[in-house]
Amino acid sequence: MDPLLLLSQALLSALGANAVAASAPELLPGHLLRLGLAFLAAFVAARIPLRLWVRAGLYLYLLSLLLLVLTLFVGEEINGARRWINLGGFSLQPSEFAKLSLVLYLAGYLARHGTDHPISGPVFLIGLGVAAVALEPDFAGALFLLALAFLLFLAVGVPLRRILAIGAASGLVALATQGLYLSHYRHVLERIHAFLAQGGGSYQIERAEAAILAGGLFGQGPGAAMPYVPYAYNDMAFAALAFALGGLGVLLLFGAYTLVLGRGLQIAARTEGATSVVALGATTMILLAATLHVAVVLGLLPPTGLPLPLVSYGGSATLAFGLAFGLLHRAAREALPAPAEEKG
Numbered sequence: 001m002d003p004l005l006l007l008s009q010a011l012l013s014a015l016g017a018n019a020v021a022a023s024a025p026e027l028l029p030g031h032l033l034r035l036g037l038a039f040l041a042a043f044v045a046a047r048i049p050l051r052l053w054v055r056a057g058l059y060l061y062l063l064s065l066l067l068l069v070l071t072l073f074v075g076e077e078i079n080g081a082r083r084w085i086n087l088g089g090f091s092l093q094p095s096e097f098a099k100l101s102l103v104l105y106l107a108g109y110l111a112r113h114g115t116d117h118p119i120s121g122p123v124f125l126i127g128l129g130v131a132a133v134a135l136e137p138d139f140a141g142a143l144f145l146l147a148l149a150f151l152l153f154l155a156v157g158v159p160l161r162r163i164l165a166i167g168a169a170s171g172l173v174a175l176a177t178q179g180l181y182l183s184h185y186r187h188v189l190e191r192i193h194a195f196l197a198q199g200g201g202s203y204q205i206e207r208a209e210a211a212i213l214a215g216g217l218f219g220q221g222p223g224a225a226m227p228y229v230p231y232a233y234n235d236m237a238f239a240a241l242a243f244a245l246g247g248l249g250v251l252l253l254f255g256a257y258t259l260v261l262g263r264g265l266q267i268a269a270r271t272e273g274a275t276s277v278v279a280l281g282a283t284t285m286i287l288l289a290a291t292l293h294v295a296v297v298l299g300l301l302p303p304t305g306l307p308l309p310l311v312s313y314g315g316s317a318t319l320a321f322g323l324a325f326g327l328l329h330r331a332a333r334e335a336l337p338a339p340a341e342e343k344g
Contacts, residue, residue, distance in 0.1 A: 001046055002332035008259040009042065009310065009325050015241055015253055016311035021222035022244035023232035024313065031313050038310065038322025045326025050334060053327065054111065054274040057104030061125065064101045067094035068132035083136045093316035095133045095141045099148060100320050102129065103281030106152055111274035115157045140304030148285060155280050204230045205299045208239035219246030235305050237312040238297040257290050264328055270335040279331040282324040
């Protein structure tokens, strides 16, 4: 496995353990178990050639779509949303795996057809995924899928006029689901309206800011009494980390994600075809989630519920990000040797 990616993965996991210990210590044993499963998933994923992952990409994405539709009917309802399928002692959130399977599907499609080929087929399938996630309802998750596809198309050089088709598809999805949100899920709109009316402030954000300020430069430690922050162990994990480890912990967090970004782009540059697209997609998936999570905690975006990769408490998301790291490890293994001038 790639040493730099392994270092960043271990660092993020350690930071996440501190964040959960500070915000919900009773959840720490379960969180450590999930992190262990994420490392195992990364190890297994890294042992499988990427050509097999890419070959299965379409089928994995179609399976994700099927599970998303199934969730609408038999999913477990929590806080007015059906996003999880109860599998006994484990709750599966299909939308988390839809993100990764979308990357694999697009990697195979773009490798086969290039960037000048029409993307109406992928846009249609992306639209189905966006609609299914939005109907749970999970508007943030739906927009994440859309943004992930948009950024991946942009990164590989698909002409902008074709990428804008994704925006048109999202507009149709928004129109189709608007009535449902207005009649059944008014609380989603109320959260957005409250965010705009208060200039980005809300009770949850105010409590998160208080926790960040209380952390100071060196933090209060994971055993200190943390100010109450709703869902600090997952939706507001960045605030919990800042409280426990302070500004230095935040620097370590940003350093770990910067390492993932730099190494991921380096791997993408040293690979070709679908392997390069997978590296770009996995890197984008991790960094986009981290960026949006931090933006929410800082009050720059309305609360979305998006997790902080390998830091937030959660099962499906942690496992999905572990698999994303595994794909990056595998891509690094298949990368071309570094140029002689870089080796010195």
